[in-house]
Amino acid sequence: MDLDGSRPIWLQLVDDFRLRIVTGAWPIGARIPSVRELAMQSGVNPNTVQRALTELDRTGLTGAERTAGRFVTADTAVVDAVRRELATGATDTFIAALTAVGMDLTQATALLQERWIDCTSVPPADKGETS
Known part of the structure; x- marks a missing residue:
């Protein structure tokens, strides 16, 4: 560390x-x-x-x-709450950085989706897909 x-x-x-x-x-x-x-x-x-x-x-x-x-x-709820808190902080930092360089929500979403696939090799969940 x-x-x-x-x-x-x-x-x-x-x-x-x-x-x-x-x-x-x-x-x-x-x-x-x-x-x-x-x-x-x-x-x-x-x-x-x-x-x-x-x-x-x-x-x-x-x-x-x-x-x-x-x-x-x-208590998984406690761990999940901390996970969400950490993710929220990272997301807020991400949003601030992208808005500072002039990106809008559509551009930021496309960039996140692209980077998600590149960095994790796991496609993001399709919100429109039904099971």
């Missing part, structure tokens, strides 16, 4: 850990690594990791079980 000096490290860890959860790197219900392990992996002080994990606990993404460790929530 590359840390950015302009933001508190613990907030960067929160972002990284949230991403690990929504992408399934830390699956729903799974035990997550210990504070010590995460501190070693990230190259930061364990207190910094603990602060980030405490924030995840506060938001309901993780929870500590007294003797068993810390686990990703089993």
